[in-house]
Amino acid sequence: MSNIRITKQFNFETGHALYGYDGKCRNVHGHSYKLSVTVIGKPITDTSHVKLGMVIDFGDLKKIVKEEIVDKFDHATVFNKNTPHVDLAKELTERGHNVILAEYQPTSENMVIDFAKKIKSRLPDNIALFSLKLQETDTSFAEWYASDN
Template identity: 30%
Template sequence: MFLIKEFKFDAAHNLVSYKGKCEKLHGHTYRLVVVLDGVPDREGMIMDFLELKEIVNEKVLKKLDHSYINDIIKQPSAENIAVWVWEQLEKSVRRENCRLYEVQVWETATSGVVYRGESLEGRSK
């Protein structure tokens, strides 16, 4: 079973290792989706939505919302933001009955990335 919680934050960035219009300073209203994989506990929940909200607020949103993301992530592409969010949350949401399954970072309504903690190293091509 999957537990899903969505968040929004506003931030600015520029892609310094990129040639194109996104190398210039610009901003987004990002949509962040956090997905946990688990089984309901004795209270019938994978995790209380309020607890997940508090963790994401503390570990991610307080740092990224209304920030210049380049001060936090060297090359803040959606891909690199997703990896950074995963690293901030993975240990904090892990429980006996659940784990972080997926992080989605959406820059626009139609453009986003999904990260599941995997790396490209070790994957067969």
């Protein structure tokens, strides 16, 4: 049986600021992110299996990505916890805002690496993460490919 790639797309709104950056993105701002998640595997051939013909049920993939990424990052603000932004994060958290303190500078590049780790850890053994595409704006995105890693 052939390997087939399955892709599901997600949207979420997230704010961030890049500490120490020399451009506008040093300021707190947000994006309407688009995340494309592509997995690869062989379709189920067991005729008694309820998901016959599927690599993975789109609903199962949606559950993983929603729990690991969308539900956590949507309408949150992400800061690098290893910078003085931690003080701003504390202030916002005390005021009831959803803040994520990341181990990294919250660029699209680093976020897509983080997302890949989180999604891979939840996939069934017979399914592999093939690629991720995190689109920050209409013209800017970061991509992660398993073959590059």
